[in-house]
Amino acid sequence: xxxxxxxxxxxxxxxxxxxxxxxxxxxxxxxxxxxxxxxxxxxxxxxxxxxxxxxxxxxxxxxxxxxxxxxxxxxxxxxxxxxxxxxxxxxxxxxxxxxxxxxxxxxxxxxxxxxxxxxxxxxxxxxxxxxxxxxxxxxxxxxxxxxxxxxxxxxxxxxxxxxxxxxxxxxxxxxxxxxxxxxxxxxxxxxxxxxxxxxxxxxxxxxxxxxxxxxxxxxxxxxxxxxxxxxxxxxxxxxxxxxxxxxxxxxxxxxxxxxxxxxxxxxxxxxxxxxxxxxxxxx
Amino acid sequence: xxxxxxxxxxxxxxxxxxxxxxxxxxxxxxxxxxxxxxxxxxxxxxxxxxxxxxxxxxxxxxxxxxxxxxxxxxxxxxxxxxxxxxxxxxxxxxxxxxxxxxxxxxxxxxxxxxxxxxxxxxxxxxxxxxxxxxxxxxxxxxxxxxxxxxxxxxxxxxxxxxxxxxxxxxxxxxxxxxxxxxxxxxxxxxxxxxxxxxxxxxxxxxxxxxxxxxxxxxxxxxxxxxxxxxxxxxxxxxxxxxxxxxxxxxxxxxxxxxxxxxxxxxxxxxxxxxxxxxxxxxxxxxxxxxxxxxxxxxxxxxxxxxxxxxxxxxxxxxxxxxxxxxxxx
Numbered sequence: 362x363x364x365x366x367x368x369x370x371x372x373x374x375x376x377x378x379x380x381x382x383x384x385x386x387x388x389x390x391x392x393x394x395x396x397x398x399x400x401x402x403x404x405x406x407x408x409x410x411x412x413x414x415x416x417x418x419x420x421x422x423x424x425x426x427x428x429x430x431x432x433x434x435x436x437x438x439x440x441x442x443x444x445x446x447x448x449x450x451x452x453x454x455x456x457x458x459x460x461x462x463x464x465x466x467x468x469x470x471x472x473x474x475x476x477x478x479x480x481x482x483x484x485x486x487x488x489x490x491x492x493x494x495x496x497x498x499x500x501x502x503x504x505x506x507x508x509x510x511x512x513x514x515x516x517x518x519x520x521x522x523x524x525x526x527x528x529x530x531x532x533x534x535x536x537x538x539x540x541x542x543x544x545x546x547x548x549x550x551x552x553x554x555x556x557x558x559x560x561x562x563x564x565x566x567x568x569x570x571x572x573x574x575x576x577x578x579x580x581x582x583x584x585x586x587x588x589x590x591x592x593x594x595x596x597x598x599x600x601x602x603x604x605x606x607x608x609x610x611x612x613x614x615x616x617x618x619x620x621x622x623x624x625x626x627x628x629x630x631x632x633x634x635x636x637x638x639x640x641x642x643x644x
Numbered sequence: 645x646x647x648x649x650x651x652x653x654x655x656x657x658x659x660x661x662x663x664x665x666x667x668x669x670x671x672x673x674x675x676x677x678x679x680x681x682x683x684x685x686x687x688x689x690x691x692x693x694x695x696x697x698x699x700x701x702x703x704x705x706x707x708x709x710x711x712x713x714x715x716x717x718x719x720x721x722x723x724x725x726x727x728x729x730x731x732x733x734x735x736x737x738x739x740x741x742x743x744x745x746x747x748x749x750x751x752x753x754x755x756x757x758x759x760x761x762x763x764x765x766x767x768x769x770x771x772x773x774x775x776x777x778x779x780x781x782x783x784x785x786x787x788x789x790x791x792x793x794x795x796x797x798x799x800x801x802x803x804x805x806x807x808x809x810x811x812x813x814x815x816x817x818x819x820x821x822x823x824x825x826x827x828x829x830x831x832x833x834x835x836x837x838x839x840x841x842x843x844x845x846x847x848x849x850x851x852x853x854x855x856x857x858x859x860x861x862x863x864x865x866x867x868x869x870x871x872x873x874x875x876x877x878x879x880x881x882x883x884x885x886x887x888x889x890x891x892x893x894x895x896x897x898x899x900x901x902x903x904x905x906x907x908x909x910x911x912x913x914x915x916x917x918x919x920x921x922x923x924x925x926x927x928x929x930x931x932x933x934x935x936x937x938x939x940x941x942x943x944x945x946x947x948x949x950x951x952x953x954x955x956x957x958x959x960x961x962x963x964x965x966x967x968x969x970x971x972x973x
Contacts, residue, residue, distance in 0.1 A: 533751035536711055537814070541765045542738035555755040 374635035381631030384624040391621055394438055395445040404432035406439045406591055415607045425609040427600070436591040437613050443592045444573050444621065447507055451572035452565045454511030459518020460561065464549055466519065467526025477523070480516035488513050488575055496584040503586050506576055513575070514568045521564050522557055529553050559636040566629035570622045577618050593618050650684035651722060651854045652708070652822055657681040658716035659703050663927060675926045677703040678714070679878040680952075685822065688852040690845075692869030692886065694859060694901070698923060700878040701858045705824040708856070709741055710734060721822070739769050742815035744844075746827040748807035752799040758785075758810055759795040765818040784813040789843060805836035809843065816847065822854040829864060841868055862905050866890055871960075874898050877926055877934040879952075884961040894963045896939045933965065941967055 410430030418425040424433035466476040495509030538548050579585030580594025593614040600610030659678040662671035678700045685691045695701045707714040719726040745751035763777045782792040788809040829837040859865045873883040882895035900917040932951035936942040954964045
């Protein structure tokens, strides 16, 4: 182990779990679709074609067409872009807020009680209920969905960061930094934060999955992204009246959600196991 | 070897930890980890501090550096009263006094390169330019027996002994006058221990460092120390120049400790003194002499408060025992 870097160890761990690798590959494809969707969509996702409405998935339209004759495949692809964007921004926001709260709680003991009760209060509400409350207050828009979900998932990060900080602050290398004359901000930024990276990445992967799921639910309930934007949740919501004749309207966006969330969860699991030092020592 | 004015003067050092209990987490009792400890360390002198685990030796080292806040007593470093320093002044003072840790794994930040690790003190105290620091790190690495190409590597790429060398280089970076070596070799393989102790001794002589060498291994302490202090239950039992302490130990506890050390001669007569019972709880230590509950020479007088007095039985040889003279082992 003397020469292997943490990255190589991580890859070695992942290689032992083919399911995780497969999930990562699926995630890679989904990500590529999201990035390239404006250039690779077969049809304009917004273009209506009344003559070809509710066509089953055969011929020119692989995923069929919706009630306005729009190409479902193109809309799912654009939805991928939006859903991943929301998920990614939520992860950034929740991780940043959660890291600040967690570090404050873990390092300034006087603040700890108040901060943790605050996160407890946030966590006491079901995710979706809290998100709906925020959306009702903020009004529907893509940006507000990110804001609401970011706040909803902040406590998860805050708890993990606080717990890890409490462990790290007692380690000898932190004491060594104190002995060298480092100020508390320096210790937090140079010694504690870099060592929080792996738990934060793992937590971020899970939040990514939850955020996509909750965003879809919000859109489905009509309190998320405005219905004119083709997100997965909006597509399923719009298909409610037609799914008896055209089940592909629900099937394909639904499959997209399942596939994305499932592969994110599996990658998250794999990362958590691979980054857990206790497991590393055993193998 | 001791100079005229000692570099470090520790007087009546005390550290009590609260034992919390009950509904309101109030302190229901106190653990006296360090109780009335006094000693001097001269410039360029090595003072060995020995004792069993739980004797408070590590707490003494940490309290001197105020990595733990002592609850009483005074620590004077040169002309500076360390216990009275403000946070800002204490940080500036830290250049002058450093520490080498026991665990060479947990004491190095796994996310820092060796160059950053060693240069940290220089960065904190704004010493030198970027290139000067780099040069200094290279010099330090060489001094501790590593090569300059270690600079860009991470701690996990090194063995325990090498890591401890990195830890020593880090402590030396800002040219301190005094270093607390807190069991610096007890986590290492025996074959590596000697190398690291030799390194510490060589550096100490070369740089004229004062060293507080904390250990539970009497042989290691004897080898490196000018003077040795023996601790038991938070108090110093005996302190003397090492040649004197090992040749003419006066305290029954020191005698017992020395008799427990292995002798590299299978035919040697082993007058081993077995200590009975456990170390008493530091929450409720024995009255008078704290060692009396396990001392084979204990008399009723040992329970009196006067039994705690420290006597100078010969120049530089301090003993906390009221017995006239302990019989030879």
